[in-house]
Amino acid sequence: MNDRMAxxxxxxxxxxxxxxAWDAPAPRPGDPCPQCGQAALAYDPxxxxxxxxxxxxxxxxxxx
Numbered sequence: 001m002n003d004r005m006a007x008x009x010x011x012x013x014x015x016x017x018x019x020x021a022w023d024a025p026a027p028r029p030g031d032p033c034p035q036c037g038q039a040a041l042a043y044d045p046x047x048x049x050x051x052x053x054x055x056x057x058x059x060x061x062x063x064x
Contacts (some may be wrong), residue, residue: 027058034058 008010026050030040048060 031058 025049027034027041029042033039033051033054033056035039035056036051036054039051041047041051041058043049046060049058050056050060051058
C-alpha cells in the first residue's frame with residue numbers, strides 16, 4: 001500500500017475535526033462597517049444589519 005492510500009483510509013469524512021469557519025464575533029449594531037469602515041452598522045426597517053454608507057449587508061433575518 002502506498003502512503004496516499006494509507007492516509008485516505010485513516011481519515012474518513014465523518015471523523016474530520018470540527019474547525020470553525022470563522023473566528024470573528026458576529027457583527028452588532030454600532031460596529032464599524034467591515035467593508036468601508038466609514039459608518040456604523042444599523043438595522044433597517046426589514047431587520048437587515050447593513051452599512052448606511054456603502055450598503056454592505058452584515059447580517060439579515062428576523063425573529064418570527
